[in-house]
Amino acid sequence: MSEDINTGNCDSCIYKSILFEGLSSEELRIINHNKTVRIFSKGEYICHEGDEIKRFICLKEGLVKLYREGKSRHEHIISIARPMDFIGLLGIFSNSNYLYSIVAIEDSDLCLIDLESIKSIIKSNGTFALNILEKMSSVSDQVLQIQIDLAGKQLRGRIAYIILLFANQIYKTNRFDLPISRKEIGDLIEMRTENVIRILSEFRKDKLLKIEGKTIEVLDMELMKKISELG
Amino acid sequence: MSEDINTGNCDSCIYKSILFEGLSSEELRIINHNKTVRIFSKGEYICHEGDEIKRFICLKEGLVKLYREGKSRHEHIISIARPMDFIGLLGIFSNSNYLYSIVAIEDSDLCLIDLESIKSIIKSNGTFALNILEKMSSVSDQVLQIQIDLAGKQLRGRIAYIILLFANQIYKTNRFDLPISRKEIGDLIEMRTENVIRILSEFRKDKLLKIEGKTIEVLDMELMKKISELG
DNA sequence: AATCGAACATGATATATATCAATAATGTTA
DNA sequence: TAACATTATTGATATATATCATGTTCGATT
Incomplete structure (x- = not known):
């Protein structure tokens, strides 16, 4: 201490x-x-x-x-x-x-x-x-908004939402280091670790994201936004 | 007006x-x-x-x-x-x-x-x-708590949670008239109308609830609490 | 360098939930 | 009362998600 x-x-x-x-x-x-x-x-x-x-x-x-x-x-x-x-x-x-x-x-x-x-x-x-x-x-309102936003989305939408939250709200850059593990992302947006990983991989294969360990780069911001909103 | x-x-x-x-x-x-x-x-x-x-x-x-x-x-x-x-x-x-x-x-x-x-x-x-x-x-805190509570539950748990909310927090009685439709319950706890109805029927068959249209009576409060907490 | 545990990753399968379809009950309006 | 719309209900099926199994990579420790 x-x-x-x-x-x-x-x-x-x-x-x-x-x-x-x-x-x-x-x-x-x-x-x-x-x-x-x-x-x-x-x-x-x-x-x-x-x-x-x-x-x-x-x-x-x-x-x-x-x-x-x-x-x-x-x-x-x-x-x-x-x-x-x-x-x-x-x-x-x-x-x-x-x-x-x-x-x-x-x-x-x-x-x-x-x-x-x-x-x-x-x-x-x-x-x-x-x-x-x-x-x-x-x-308080912001915290509540995020919970409400997330509640209505399925997995892909939630992942897109949280990635955009990091990119646009927290780090304010397209490329950043995730401060938390895949498991913690799951805890944050209520999904299992395996699915967090799976969908991140999907986004990588679809050229939406570049992923190297904890480093994430958003390649297609527009499409990510669309997935986040509609997902 | x-x-x-x-x-x-x-x-x-x-x-x-x-x-x-x-x-x-x-x-x-x-x-x-x-x-x-x-x-x-x-x-x-x-x-x-x-x-x-x-x-x-x-x-x-x-x-x-x-x-x-x-x-x-x-x-x-x-x-x-x-x-x-x-x-x-x-x-x-x-x-x-x-x-x-x-x-x-x-x-x-x-x-x-x-x-x-x-x-x-x-x-x-x-x-x-x-x-x-x-x-x-x-x-504000209460509203947020409810959202967080709900986020972690599956359908049965969410239905039990919201029924108990009405029974214990809002009407303070085991028997009450639902003020909202099945669809609105779904909108409140993020599930489809059909599933709201299905699970209410399940609870009725299992003698957890007595249901007559909008009138609900909680028959087994303890089990409902358990489903709400673990669900 | 070897060992260990945690985090990461992918596929196969089971389960939960949404969707689709069809009908019954209920309330509302003409 | 008939005609209509809305709500409630149930079953069959498709889809989304969790779970299970297994292996790999990475970082810390010895």
């Missing part, structure tokens, strides 16, 4: 302009004194399902996955979160315990802010309150 | 104690003057996908469905909302337009509050802000 660090200054943080814009210097001081900045290595747990929620978590750098252990079936990945997402998003203000686990899938730089401090500032600063409401709403 | 009415007094509203508890009398006056109370008949649209979001919608009585028109496939019902749900929930603070349509599936009594008025009170009253954040978070 790495040590907690509190070096990062809020003034230079990417979140300052998004979230903490209108805060008074006193409010910023509170945040600054009640936060922990820490690097989590790939594979390291950030929280476990059932843990008490004590921190408001911001992802500064890296990539994490939120997932639930299925009682009956396999692990279900709820979301892959990237910087600017408030990864403690869902239910953080309505539940006292996490409904999912969070694990770093790349080395990640996180800022953990004491939740009570955030709540006290919400109470005292309405603009901040509205701001945080908008941001949380947006992130 | 029925006429807009503004008779309901906020003092006697079920939402007052949940949501508007700590408001000053001036703030309550603002709400009271910027709201519309209206009955929507069964089948009537409350909003259409794409409409601009201008109101904060509370369901006082009745039942509504939120759904998206699928581009490729069928209609997808996102949620059946009941009183105490803020049905304009998802993205109301982060989007300017509705991502789904809302239709009354029973005669429903709604309170439509001007969204800007709500926002201005959020800014001026931190306790209200935190309160609304908690409630919105809770409702």
Whole structure:
């Protein structure tokens, strides 16, 4: 386990302009004194399902996955979160315990802010309150949209959808390294590992994708979009 | 179209104690003057996908469905909302337009509050802000949980899950009238109408359910729970 | 370099689900 | 009441997906 660090200054943080814009210097001081900045290595747990929620978590750098252990079936990945997402998003203000686990899938730089401090500032600063409401709403909404989008698709459509999500939303390039295994892709879009592999191979044979291990290149973006939408 | 009415007094509203508890009398006056109370008949649209979001919608009585028109496939019902749900929930603070349509599936009594008025009170009253954040978070979270729960199940499990949702969450009784058609159940849990009917018949033959048209009685609650969890 | 386990890959087969077809029941309108 | 449309139902079949079996590749460890 790495040590907690509190070096990062809020003034230079990417979140300052998004979230903490209108805060008074006193409010910023509170945040600054009640936060922990820490690097989590790939594979390291950030929280476990059932843990008490004590921190408001911001992802500064890296990539994490939120997932639930299925009682009956396999692990279900709820979301892959990237910087600017408030990864403690869902239910953080309505539940006292996490409904999912969070694990770093790349080395990640996180800022953990004491939740009570955030709540006290919400109470005292309405603009901040509205701001945080908008941001949380947006992130939760995105997660839900993805679940709904996926629910209506069959395997080919789901694979195309998730590849495009990585290409266009997360890495913003046609060529990228998958941060997760084929099994984890299956956990994310509810299909078996074998079928993930099979359909990726199909897309490779059909010249839609170039695949070398974890490196994926989207060769025919238009057709991928069509498969994702209609699939 | 029925006429807009503004008779309901906020003092006697079920939402007052949940949501508007700590408001000053001036703030309550603002709400009271910027709201519309209206009955929507069964089948009537409350909003259409794409409409601009201008109101904060509370369901006082009745039942509504939120759904998206699928581009490729069928209609997808996102949620059946009941009183105490803020049905304009998802993205109301982060989007300017509705991502789904809302239709009354029973005669429903709604309170439509001007969204800007709500926002201005959020800014001026931190306790209200935190309160609304908690409630919105809770409702969004529930919707997401249901989607995630359903994603991992096969047909029998999904039918059991949705029957239990109606029995335990919505109507709170073992015997109730389904407010929606078999086709709509299919739209809600992503399966074809024929299979909804088939599996309901199966459950009837297995003495799990008693079915007379739209009236459903859960005969073996324990087994239904097991099917729902493991399915 | 040898060994081990995990991830990747492909084919054969079983199972789950959708689709198609046909009919019955129900409600709605003229 | 007749005529019609919508919903509910069941069976036969096609398709999609999961499962099983087996082998290969890759990376970590010794």
